[in-house]
Amino acid sequence: xxxxxxxxxxxxxxxxxxxxxxxxxxxxxxxxxxxxxxxxxxxxxxxxxxxxxxxxxxxxxxxxxxxxxxxxxxxxxxxxxxxxxxxxxxxxxxxxxxxxxxxxxxxxxxxxxxxxxxxxxxxxxxxxxxxxxxxxxxxxxxxxxxxxxxxxxxxxxxxxxxxxxxxxxxxxxxxxxxxxxxxxxxxxxxxxxxxxxxxxxxxxxxxxxxx
Amino acid sequence: xxxxxxxxxxxxxxxxxxxxxxxxxxxxxxxxxxxxxxxxxxxxxxxxxxxxxxxxxxxxxxxxxxxxxxxxxxxxxxxxxxxxxxxxxxxxxxxxxxxxxxxxxxxxxxxxxxxxxxxxxxxxxxxxxxxxxxxxxxxxxxxxxxxxxxxxxxxxxxx
Numbered sequence: 001x002x003x004x005x006x007x008x009x010x011x012x013x014x015x016x017x018x019x020x021x022x023x024x025x026x027x028x029x030x031x032x033x034x035x036x037x038x039x040x041x042x043x044x045x046x047x048x049x050x051x052x053x054x055x056x057x058x059x060x061x062x063x064x065x066x067x068x069x070x071x072x073x074x075x076x077x078x079x080x081x082x083x084x085x086x087x088x089x090x091x092x093x094x095x096x097x098x099x100x101x102x103x104x105x106x107x108x109x110x111x112x113x114x115x116x117x118x119x120x121x122x123x124x125x126x127x128x129x130x131x132x133x134x135x136x137x138x139x140x141x142x143x144x145x146x147x148x149x150x151x152x153x154x155x156x157x158x159x160x161x162x163x164x165x166x167x168x169x170x171x172x173x174x175x176x177x178x179x180x181x182x183x184x185x186x187x188x189x190x191x192x193x194x195x196x197x198x199x200x201x202x203x204x205x206x207x208x209x210x211x
Numbered sequence: 212x213x214x215x216x217x218x219x220x221x222x223x224x225x226x227x228x229x230x231x232x233x234x235x236x237x238x239x240x241x242x243x244x245x246x247x248x249x250x251x252x253x254x255x256x257x258x259x260x261x262x263x264x265x266x267x268x269x270x271x272x273x274x275x276x277x278x279x280x281x282x283x284x285x286x287x288x289x290x291x292x293x294x295x296x297x298x299x300x301x302x303x304x305x306x307x308x309x310x311x312x313x314x315x316x317x318x319x320x321x322x323x324x325x326x327x328x329x330x331x332x333x334x335x336x337x338x339x340x341x342x343x344x345x346x347x348x349x350x351x352x353x354x355x356x357x358x359x360x361x362x363x364x365x366x367x368x369x370x
Contacts, residue, residue: 011232014232015228015231015232015235018232018235018236018239019235021239022235022238022239022242025239025242025243025246026242028246029242029245029246034267034268034271034274034330034358034360035265035266035267035268035360035361035362035363036262036265036266036268036330036358036359036360036361037262037264037265037266037358037359037361038266038268038328038356038357038358038359039357039358039359040355040356040357041346041349041350041354041355041356041357042350042355043350043353043355044350044351044353078369079367079369080367080368080369135339135343136339137338137339137340137343138338138339138340139338139339140335140336140337140338140339141260141333141334141335141336141337141338141339141342142260142335142336144339144342145260145261145262145335145359145361146260146262146367148262148359149262149263149264149361149367150367152264153263153264156264
């Protein structure tokens with residue numbers, strides 16, 4: 001007696017405390033990296049000149065009504081069919097980039113081409129395609145995003161195929177490498193110029209229901 | 212000693228759990244470091260639509276958020292169920308957007324003012340009417356770089 005050892009602190013419950021904290025952080029954590037579709041709005045109306053008249057064949061018309069139904073080029077389709085249709089239109093000729101002429105005479109209901117100078121690739125025919133999108137005020141946001149998504153997907157797929165064909169690398173890979181390599185960046189820009197994203201959104205119609 | 216031990220019944224030694232706290236602490240620190248506490252509390256429902264072709268937003272400091280959706284259940288008695296816009300922590304009307312844009316711009320340095328991305332976090336069930344109004348309001352004040360916030364999915368469906 002008298003000389004008593006200081007007994008060790010029992011660390012058995014430390015694990016429990018740590019678990020408790022762990023669970024708290026597990027629950028509160030939001031690994032919320034913001035992702036989404038990036039778009040650019042056209043500048044305000046008063047500082048742009050009125051647009052040129054566009055030939056009807058160059059326009060890919062998409063209408064979405066208040067019941068989330070799609071009318072594409074006068075035809076009622078499902079949203080899952082949109083991507084293939086848009087791709088066909090943007091490419092303008094199934095054999096692109098070979099065997100085509102300025103007027104795209106083989107496919108008169110598809111857009112015409114314009115000779116454009118593109119860095120790295122030289123002179124190329126670039127389709128005059130424009131996608132016109134009009135939605136109703138009653139269209140659901142979900143549908144709107146779906147349509148936007150399919151259009152972006154159509155462009156991306158075409159760019160991928162084209163880049164794979166020309167450079168042996170997909171467009172997505174070029175974008176990834178663009179930060180580190182100037183050559184990849186130039187290639188990426190070239191592909192972008194061959195298939196420029198032209199999506200025009202018309203002012204919405206107020207037909208079916210408000211807000 | 213072993214004289215009394217019954218043969219064949221050698222009990223397994225207990226697994227040493229002394230390193231368990233260390234492992235748990237490691238996980239704990241990981242989550243503590245990665246955790247981002249929400250800056251604004253949501254007053255609107257916000258289930259984002261799904262898309263496949265998403266890209267990540269690069270610089271978080273250059274993003275301003277606009278939330279649109281119907282008020283959350285707790286606030287519906289007071290504010291109804293019509294979709295509302297939320298800027299920062301309060302409900303706002305369309306005509307308050309230019310002011311919001313100005314304030315967000317003032318928060319950034321001169322060089323970065325034109326690089327702000329306006330992230331629209333819109334509930335999937337919202338109708339386009341209010342979204343278009345917001346877009347037109349943003350367009351008028353030259354806030355043109357938009358991001359439609361979505362969740363990533365592998366495939367989209369018809370309905």
